[in-house]
Amino acid sequence: MTKVLISDKLSPAAVEIFRQRGIAVDVKTGLSPADLRGLIGGYDGLAVRSSTKVTKELLEAAPNLKVVGRAGIGVDNVDVKSATARGVVVMNTPYGNAITTAEHAIAMMFALARQIPEASTSTKAGKWEKNRFMGVELFGKTLGLIGCGNIGSIVADRAHGLKMRVIAFDPYLTEKRALDLGVEKVELDDLIARADIISLHTPLTESTRNILSRAAIARMRKGVRIVNCARGGLLDEAALAEALKSGHVAGAALDVFETEPATASPLFGLENVVCTPHLGAATAEAQENVALQVAEQMSDFLLTGAVANAINMPSVTAEEAPRLKPYMELCRLLGAFAGQQTQARDGVLKRVIIEYEGNAAHLNQRPLTAAALAGLLGPMMTGANMVNAPVLARERGIDVAETVHDRPSEYQTLVRITVDTGGQSRAVAGTLFAGSKPRIVEIKGIKVEADFAPHMLYVTNHDKPGFIGRFGATLAGAGINIATFHLGRAEAGGDAICMVSVDEPVSEDVLAMVRTIPLVVQATTLSF
Template identity: 75%
Template sequence: MPRVLISDKLSPAAIAIFERRGIEVDFKPGLAPAELRAIIGEYDGLAIRSATKVTREVLEVAPRLRVVGRAGIGVDNVDVTSATARGVVVMNTPYGNAITTAEHAIAMMFALARQIPEASASTKAGKWEKNRFMGVELFAKTLGLIGCGNIGSIVADRAVGLKMKVVAFDPFLSEKRALELGVEKVELEELLVRADFVTLHTPLIEQTRNILNRETIAKLRRGARIINCARGGLVDEVALHEALVSGQIAGAALDVFEEEPATANPLFALENVVCTPHLGAATAEAQENVALQVADQMADFLLSGAVSNAINMPSVSAEEAPRLKPYMELARHLGALVGQLTASGDDAIRVIRIEYEGHAAELNRKPLTAAALAGVLTPLMGAVNMVNAPVVARERGIDVAETIHERTGEYHTLIRLTVVTDAQTRSVEGTLVAADKPRLVSIKGIAVEADFAPHMLYVTNHDKPGFIGRFGTALADAGVNIATFHLGRASEGGDAICLVSLDAPLPEGVLATVRTLPLVVQAKDLSF
């Protein structure tokens, strides 16, 4: 039974989902870092919000951990690079609190435009300073969106409804999508000189850190206002403070800060700054939504291999997972075969090509390719899985190529895997029989029909009389029982292949004996 640890406050409904689906769950919010490290090794999944920090140190002591689920959008409290290197899937819930966060940004824009917090405090203090709080209308103003993804597009929709002019900077925003949203796609430079209000809706990555800094803030029209309900670190707080004091920026509304909890910040002393304590997702509806979503996603992955909203792995829907599973197993076995044969040499892998024909060509191929890469790389490097295999291949400079063939071949489905090294090229082909059973059909262009077995012996030899007898005798003398025996050859008297399924691992010394037999070119014990 998989075990999941919930280390932050989540709705009890999330616990109920795990339990209902047969997953053991422990609810332990508020763990200190040392406490988390002490127990994380017992769990397959970790469900968090923003408080828990999933660091490299945590991941290093979590050998069972397969998935980290973040109930929310941002994953800056997770070391995604280290998680990927260790083969841990990192998921978030990008849609559960999208409306809530977008509404908060709109609310902050209203509060900033009409100075609502200061006016409320003044009125409650017994003052009636009607003339002090002169606001501005949103009608006909230009709103500049930095980031127009899920949340940004909702903000755009609301702003258009307020009769604002919306311009958006987002490298991933297509012209067609901009037209659908009723926004104008612009570059950042143009947004800065045109916007009356600027609101940020982008993740915090290296390219977006301090995207509003001293230089870019200076390009804003004097009297512009800034709203940030996305991530602390998108705005340079020192530069913002200077601009607010000088009057370059008329006001700012901030829900997020560079350091949180933000209990002391120079911006708090300014009257033209509206602040809230990271409330973007703080509604009852959003908290319930993200808790339910992360629990379902993690349960799907742990029980069926379905992957939703992963940061570091291709998505596989719950509907796709059962259909993809045998194809992924086939891809992994083909990769493992080539990887084990390649591991016996010293030459480096330069290219891995995966070709898909028939039904395989119609599927979601990213997880299949990831499975094939994991199969190839594991014998050479150890702990490689579908999560970290593409990264490992990229880091090693391996060129990975996918080819789709629409032609109809001899088999209803076929996956061909080719590995090119400095010394040679190896190619294997496989199909599925009885709908879901992987079968090898070709090695190096030689037809060999063989099912994969946990323990196998692979031999290449010269096709001459006497080899099979000597080979069988050598195994018999060592007490090795042959389960299945598969042969293939390129041509009469040419290269031949022998693939044997064994009931148990090959005893020590037998492989060396087989390698000394006449006509043997290569012998390798395999495991799947």
């Protein structure tokens, strides 16, 4: 039975979802890294929040692990690179706590603008310092959003309700999307120079680390206020503290810190700073939502192959998964054929072109291409699969191109894979018979129809009388039974192809005998 481990506290509703879907689930929270490594080997899925650290060492101890589900937005606690290398899908839940986090950012803006925490503390102490806490309105102020994705766009919507002007820096924000959101898309330097309030809503990556650096803070307008409910490490805390003390920055509100739990910070003790302990997603609704979402996503993947909100793999909806399955298998098998041929000739892959015609041209091609690359690289690289194959290809400088042909096809669907090794180019094409049965229909431009079988021989030869008899006699003499025999040729007397499925693997000795048959140009074994 498929098994999932929940190693951080999740809503009991998540456990119930797994069980209702027929997945065995264990809840074991608070485990030490060593204890978790000792247990993880027996599980297909791991559901976490932020406490569990999914490290390279943990992944190496998990040979059966297929998916890690993070109930939340960030995946800072997951070694995505190592997971990808091992073919483990990493999912998150980017929508479950988006509203909650956005509302917290808005609340922090209000708290900062009106000095609510300090005013509350003062009043509770029996003071009545009405003149001490002079705030500012949010109305009419320019809000600068660094990041305008799921959460940033909600913040923008709420800010419009407060009659604020919103500008946004986000490399992935299109002009059309900016127009739909009612925000002005700007460059980072422009945002820093213009914004009255800057709110961060971007993941922590190498390119965003310290995006609000000492130099950036120095370029901000005097009196700016900064809000960070995204990730610690996006701003230079020491530089911010100095700017707050000098008055260059009027105030800051932080829900996240570079080191968490944050027990010490240069920002602590400053009156114009509001701090909360990473509460962005801390509402009952958000906790329930992300738990339900991660359980549903992991269950769909483990049971049907559907991929939602994956960090390291193309998405496949639950509706698409059963329809795509036979096409993905066709692409994998065609890739495996091309990969075995490339390996047999000691070729170095330079370029791969994957063409889609007919029905395949109207599908989600990203998972199909991933399946083709997994099949192609599998014979040459141990452990290549749909998750890591695109990364492996990119790391090795293999140029991957997709071409979609919107034209009539000889078949209802057709996929062609062409590989270029620098000195030679070869292609193989296939289709689906009866909607689900993969079949080769073309090799190197020669028409030949052959089913895929576990053990096959692929032979190219000159089309002359006598070849078939000698070939059959050679296999018979070696005690090898032929299951199917498929032929194709370019023209009479020209180049020909022979695809033969046999009942057992062909040894190197028998393969050597086949290669000595007159008219044989090339002979290789295939395994599918």
